[in-house]
Amino acid sequence: MTPASELAATTSLPIGSDADLAWVRHQVRRIAAELGFGLVQQTKLVTAASELARNTLVHGGGGQVRITPSTDGPTPGVRLAFADTGPGIRDVELAMTDGYTTGGGLGLGLSGAKRLMDEFTIDTAPGRGTVVTVTAWAAGMPGAPARSR
Template structure:
């Protein structure tokens, strides 16, 4: 997987306020539309981005989002990286389970984002922070997966 050379490079956005969350959502939707994602795909991508950006703000104390257009052969996609230097996650497996929450919500943020994306990776350690990397592929491009794996 390589950045799509004909498209813009990585966009880095700070996450430190609710206004930043809205800007992240806007930029993700804009890029997904440019890459030919359908409306349903755009909605899934923006929903996952919103959940992960909110986690970065609320649980990580703020951080950064990176939005990158990517290609893999003929496939076009969007890779999102959300990073913070907050307290980290003690038990990633537990945090990924449906219904687990430390913030009083529904407990579907991380697990829900994983279900919405084609690729999902999380790297977290107590005291070191958290990095979540997700990728979605436009289903209209040759070789793209039919939907989240």
């Protein structure tokens, strides 16, 4: 088990290759497990992280993710902030529409990640890059925040 002081530290990981995507998934799962997330919660978190990391790589040209565990409140949680310096998102509302894609995929990356997480924000502008921040709280634990939809 990881010491609490080490678990509370923010980890920054680069996203510049497919190998980095696998490492991001591995680290997110490891941290979620150490925070007490159940298997289903871990899977949701890793799925969202995988989608957002791939978007960072493919659409943003690469970037980084900052993984910040929260261990000081009544409920453990983890915040993931995916940042790139790519072209930004011109129309966030359109990008959040199920089925909308610019990359030939299913168009469920952003909207799917939002549904899987407790908190979701996008900070973007054309020519300025994008930061997508998501937070998940360990469900079923005393003091767990209600899921916002």
